[in-house]
Amino acid sequence: MNRKERIVLFGVACAILCAYGANAAETKGAKPKPVTKEATVKAEASKKETTATPDSTMRIKAGESGKQFNNITVEGEDRVRVNFDRPELKLDVDPSKAPGLDWQSVWAALGSDEFNFVDPVLSRSVYERSPYAPRPWLDSMNDGPVARFRPEVNGVEKWGLEVADSRGKTVARFQGSGKPPKEITWDGTTIDGGAARSDLTYSYVLNATDKAGNKRSFVGDSFQIPPHVAQNKEGMSMSFSVPVESATDRVPDAVVLEAATRLNQNVATNVPVKVEVTASTFNLAKSIADEVVATLQPHLYGEPSRIAVVTNVDAGGAERASVTIRTGNK
Numbered sequence: 487m488n489r490k491e492r493i494v495l496f497g498v499a500c501a502i503l504c505a506y507g508a509n510a511a512e513t514k515g516a517k518p519k520p521v522t523k524e525a526t527v528k529a530e531a532s533k534k535e536t537t538a539t540p541d542s543t544m545r546i547k548a549g550e551s552g553k554q555f556n557n558i559t560v561e562g563e564d565r566v567r568v569n570f571d572r573p574e575l576k577l578d579v580d581p582s583k584a585p586g587l588d589w590q591s592v593w594a595a596l597g598s599d600e601f602n603f604v605d606p607v608l609s610r611s612v613y614e615r616s617p618y619a620p621r622p623w624l625d626s627m628n629d630g631p632v633a634r635f636r637p638e639v640n641g642v643e644k645w646g647l648e649v650a651d652s653r654g655k656t657v658a659r660f661q662g663s664g665k666p667p668k669e670i671t672w673d674g675t676t677i678d679g680g681a682a683r684s685d686l687t688y689s690y691v692l693n694a695t696d697k698a699g700n701k702r703s704f705v706g707d708s709f710q711i712p713p714h715v716a717q718n719k720e721g722m723s724m725s726f727s728v729p730v731e732s733a734t735d736r737v738p739d740a741v742v743l744e745a746a747t748r749l750n751q752n753v754a755t756n757v758p759v760k761v762e763v764t765a766s767t768f769n770l771a772k773s774i775a776d777e778v779v780a781t782l783q784p785h786l787y788g789e790p791s792r793i794a795v796v797t798n799v800d801a802g803g804a805e806r807a808s809v810t811i812r813t814g815n816k
Contacts, residue, residue: 624744627724631671632682632711635690637704639666642694652687653802666694674714674725681723683764683808684711713741715748721814722752727806730770737777737809745811746785755788757813764798765807771797774807782811 635647645666649658657676674682682688688711692704713726724745728736749759761778765771775795783790 624740626713626741627744628712628714632674632714633672635670637666637692639694641696643697645694647690647692649688649690657682673716674711675716679720681716681725681810682711684713684725685727685806685808723810723812725810727808730807736774737781739781742778742781743785746782750787753813758792760794760796760812762796762810764800766801768797768799778809
């Protein structure tokens with residue numbers, strides 16, 4: 487830097503110092519401005535705005551179980567922890583101390599006049615009938631003898647009574663020595679252990695032999711057997727007949743419903759049930775069997791698969807078909 491430049495720089499510095507000194511003198515000598523009333527009011531208002539006034543609706547008073555706040559704002563922290571003192575929960579589960587229970591014997595409770603089990607069941611049965619309940623009003627099936635024979639012969643050494651169907655087949659046989667009993671009953675069970683068909687006509691013949699060896703035969707009147715049920719160690723069988731004139735609704739619902747009731751009361755639910763139908767043609771037998779199964783299945787205990795269908799063809803039968811619902815292996 488030369489001399490000329492130094493002189494210029496010194497002059498600039500002196501000018502700056504002079505200007506700063508003049509400004510400081512003015513500031514030092516200036517008088518403070520008086521505080522007016524308007525300025526005081528503004529200052530107090532500003533102070534109120536910056537200071538939040540406590541709101542009574544945002545407080546939880548002592549003794550209160552809870553408080554619902556309309557709006558709450560937390561400033562300055564991003565996490566808030568609230569601790570509550572909870573009393574220890576103690577449960578008394580002793581049933582003997584439960585109020586309103588008087589401990590006594592079961593028979594005393596059931597024998598009380600306050601318990602009435604009959605009226606609710608009767609009132610419910612008015613509008614709702616259980617498909618599995620007993621139906622004593624259904625008695626179309628004869629569970630006793632289907633035929634009674636009263637032979638009146640004397641001086642007999644031995645005797646025999648045979649029952650044959652309209653096909654010429656012997657279905658039942660009775661025999662003995664000496665005078666025959668006053669009455670011989672037949673329950674509808676055939677020689678092979680099955681149920682006699684209700685769609686056929688039956689007749690009987692009594693063969694009697696005296697002490698001299700003379701044989702006499704007595705032929706009785708023909709008869710038909712009603713719907714019947716037979717039960718033995720082999721199982722249960724129920725037989726009835728249905729007309730074949732109509733194409734539909736051949737099977738009487740009441741008879742099938744009675745058969746379901748008897749099965750539910752006397753046979754275990756896992757025992758197979760066979761529906762055997764004998765008709766003049768296979769299609770007719772299959773159609774009748776399907777009607778019987780459709781009526782029987784909704785009212786029978788156990789799985790639907792326990793019902794099996796067996797169809798037989800008898801070309802000689804035209805007016806009626808035979809239906810047998812049975813259990814067992816035969």
